[in-house]
Amino acid sequence: xxxxxxxxxxxxxxxxxxxxxxxDAAYWHEWELFNIPGGNQVNLLLNIPIIAxxxxxxxxxxxxxxxxxxxYKLLAALGFLTVGIHASFFALGREAFMQPMSVxxxxxxxxxxxxxLVALRRFKEPTSVAAP
Numbered sequence: 278x279x280x281x282x283x284x285x286x287x288x289x290x291x292x293x294x295x296x297x298x299x300x301d302a303a304y305w306h307e308w309e310l311f312n313i314p315g316g317n318q319v320n321l322l323l324n325i326p327i328i329a330x331x332x333x334x335x336x337x338x339x340x341x342x343x344x345x346x347x348x349y350k351l352l353a354a355l356g357f358l359t360v361g362i363h364a365s366f367f368a369l370g371r372e373a374f375m376q377p378m379s380v381x382x383x384x385x386x387x388x389x390x391x392x393x394l395v396a397l398r399r400f401k402e403p404t405s406v407a408a409p
Contacts, residue, residue: 280396280399280400281342281400283396284338284342284349284393284396284397284400285338285339285342287389287392287393287396288334288335288338288349288352288393289335290389291352291353291356291386291389291390291393292331292334292335292352294356294382294385294386294389295331295352295355295356295359295386296328296331297382298359298379298382298383298386299324299327299328301374301378301379301382302320303317303320305373305374305379306373307320307373308320310366310371310373330351331352331355333348334348334349334351334352335348346397349393349397350394350397352390352393353390353391353393353394354390356386356387356389356390356393357387357390359383359386360383360386360387360390363383
């Protein structure tokens with residue numbers, strides 16, 4: 278697998294896990310954890326731009342990895358943010374997201390986000406050949 282393909286697959290895997298976490302978040306009534314007024318209805322509205330951004334980022338990474346690198350990094354950052362927020366919920370003793378698959382999704386997000394950035398450090402952009 279080429280380095281570019283490897284990066285694209287890591288992006289897709291992390292995006293899939295993050296979107297699946299959002300499905301899990303609906304089960305746990307995440308809007309209550311964040312005290313979002315309007316409940317699930319507002320939560321759904323807030324998820325539209327987030328999921329749209331993830332899908333758009335994926336299209337940019339697939340279309341041209343070099344020009345999509347900022348989107349690639351953005352997804353890893355979103356993964357770290359998600360894990361950090363939920364780590365604080367765990368530290369506060371919240372009982373949401375404690376089922377095995379909920380924890381597995383968060384751990385997968387942490388691992389994939391870190392793996393994305395490690396793989397990116399190993400990725401070398403092609404050098405351009407100067408014209409004579």
